[in-house]
Amino acid sequence: MIDIIEYPTLKADHYLELLSPESAAELTAVAGRFRDSRVIHINSTAYGGGVAEILHSLVPLSNALGISTQRAVITPRDARFFDVTKRIHNMLQGAAGELTEEELAIYYGCLDDIGAEIDEAGLSADVWFFHDPQLLPLARLLDRGAAPTRLWVVHIDLTDPNPWLMERLLPLTRAYDLLICSLEDYVPRDAPGDLGIFVAPPAIDPFAPKNCDMPRHKAADIAKALGIDVSRPLVTQVSRFDFWKDPWGVIDAYRLAKRSHPDLQLALLGLSQANDDPEGEQVLRSVTEHSDNDPDIHMFFFPNDLPASNDEIVNALQTHSRVLVQKSTREGFGLTVSEGMWKGKPMIGGNVGGIRLQIVDGESGYLVDNATQAGERIAQLLADNELCARIGRNAKDRVRQRFLIPRLLNDYLRAAQQARSVAPQPVC
Ligand code: UDP
Numbered sequence: 001m002i003d004i005i006e007y008p009t010l011k012a013d014h015y016l017e018l019l020s021p022e023s024a025a026e027l028t029a030v031a032g033r034f035r036d037s038r039v040i041h042i043n044s045t046a047y048g049g050g051v052a053e054i055l056h057s058l059v060p061l062s063n064a065l066g067i068s069t070q071r072a073v074i075t076p077r078d079a080r081f082f083d084v085t086k087r088i089h090n091m092l093q094g095a096a097g098e099l100t101e102e103e104l105a106i107y108y109g110c111l112d113d114i115g116a117e118i119d120e121a122g123l124s125a126d127v128w129f130f131h132d133p134q135l136l137p138l139a140r141l142l143d144r145g146a147a148p149t150r151l152w153v154v155h156i157d158l159t160d161p162n163p164w165l166m167e168r169l170l171p172l173t174r175a176y177d178l179l180i181c182s183l184e185d186y187v188p189r190d191a192p193g194d195l196g197i198f199v200a201p202p203a204i205d206p207f208a209p210k211n212c213d214m215p216r217h218k219a220a221d222i223a224k225a226l227g228i229d230v231s232r233p234l235v236t237q238v239s240r241f242d243f244w245k246d247p248w249g250v251i252d253a254y255r256l257a258k259r260s261h262p263d264l265q266l267a268l269l270g271l272s273q274a275n276d277d278p279e280g281e282q283v284l285r286s287v288t289e290h291s292d293n294d295p296d297i298h299m300f301f302f303p304n305d306l307p308a309s310n311d312e313i314v315n316a317l318q319t320h321s322r323v324l325v326q327k328s329t330r331e332g333f334g335l336t337v338s339e340g341m342w343k344g345k346p347m348i349g350g351n352v353g354g355i356r357l358q359i360v361d362g363e364s365g366y367l368v369d370n371a372t373q374a375g376e377r378i379a380q381l382l383a384d385n386e387l388c389a390r391i392g393r394n395a396k397d398r399v400r401q402r403f404l405i406p407r408l409l410n411d412y413l414r415a416a417q418q419a420r421s422v423a424p425q426p427v428c
Helices: 021-032 050-064 080-092 101-121 133-141 163-175 216-225 247-260 280-291 310-320 335-342 353-358 371-382 385-402 405-420
Strands: 002-005 038-043 068-074 127-131 149-154 178-181 196-199 234-238 265-269 297-300 323-326 347-350 366-368
Touching: 002 101, 021 405, 038 050, 038 133, 050 068, 050 335, 050 405, 080 101, 080 133, 080 163, 101 133, 127 133, 127 405, 133 149, 133 163, 149 405, 178 405, 196 405, 216 310, 234 247, 234 310, 234 335, 247 265, 247 280, 247 371, 265 310, 280 297, 310 335, 323 335, 323 371, 335 347, 335 353, 335 385, 347 353, 347 371, 353 385, 366 371, 371 385
Parallel strands: 038 068, 038 127, 127 149, 149 178, 178 196, 234 265, 234 323, 265 297, 323 347, 347 366
Antiparallel strands: 002 068
């Protein structure tokens, strides 16, 4: 099934004000070149995870700049599709193994159906952005006339992908004009020579409820309603319960810091489990065991009976925490890093992938290679308010300069322009 997500109308002015006058003029000019084009972004989950988060802001902003832009979300007919695509995701991030014939058949079969539905529904656009490996085989099924320009956007960490899988997936990129990766390091060495390449790191929406300024008292009230003792320090990781986010390592780091700060509490916030990620509950069980009934470890997974919306809770815990952590062992980008830095908080991140792009170690946060280093940094920051304030200020500045959504839209449009220059145009 394919759903088109509707968004309320947005005004672009305050987004343009985030940019320098030159960058704002550049974005307006490049948007002008797409005024007569129809653009579709298609991905595999309406809600949960970074891609949904980005599109939720980027699509309305694109419309606000006069580009007719739609967001389509697929629902595969076979629920096992997401088990397979999560395996693909894990393997592209380095997990060993091979897919079975049955798994490959589920992957291709579900997308064949989606392709047929797109045809039947007459869904067409001049520029298609296909997000992540879930959608990779789809472009080859669409008629060139209906979709002249096709971009594949990969949001995951491709530093060390599983070679067996890469050998099978890379030929599918022939149906695309251009590949967008989050980092230069992720560009596959064996990508077809005529495939355009564009590097565009993701970005956050500073006006979204998750990122807008939240008064401290409101953040504290929400934290309190979640059962956190607001008179004691809190360290938080906001992340799906996922193997690569290393929640076990976060607990180890917290335990180490707690030796010198016995009143420390930890929050692991994983409310927005994406429906294309079936592994969350299993990881949650293992992490719960690892937490060993520590009453100062607060884990949030089930989105029922909450004192506020998911976005407000993310904002509240990032605003209220003294220190934030994103201790991933693989991370395509990690929006949560920029989200936390935007709150002016010191962020301790795993020294991997997109986290390295966001945090300048020792200036706008800290990069760590293991739980011990993370624990030492938490303890150091808790003991030094001035250090927290300085790192937090630098963190916010860095996000302002590099990781806000108008820059990303500008990148996507420039990428589409580059792709257009190589894409065969439909015969009228
Ligand atoms: N997120 C959320 N609620 C949660 C946990 C995560 O809204 O309880 C959001 C988080 O704020 C971020 C997104 O999910 O916007 C995660 O994106 P990221 O790029 O960090 O990781 P991904 O899940 O895509 O691997």
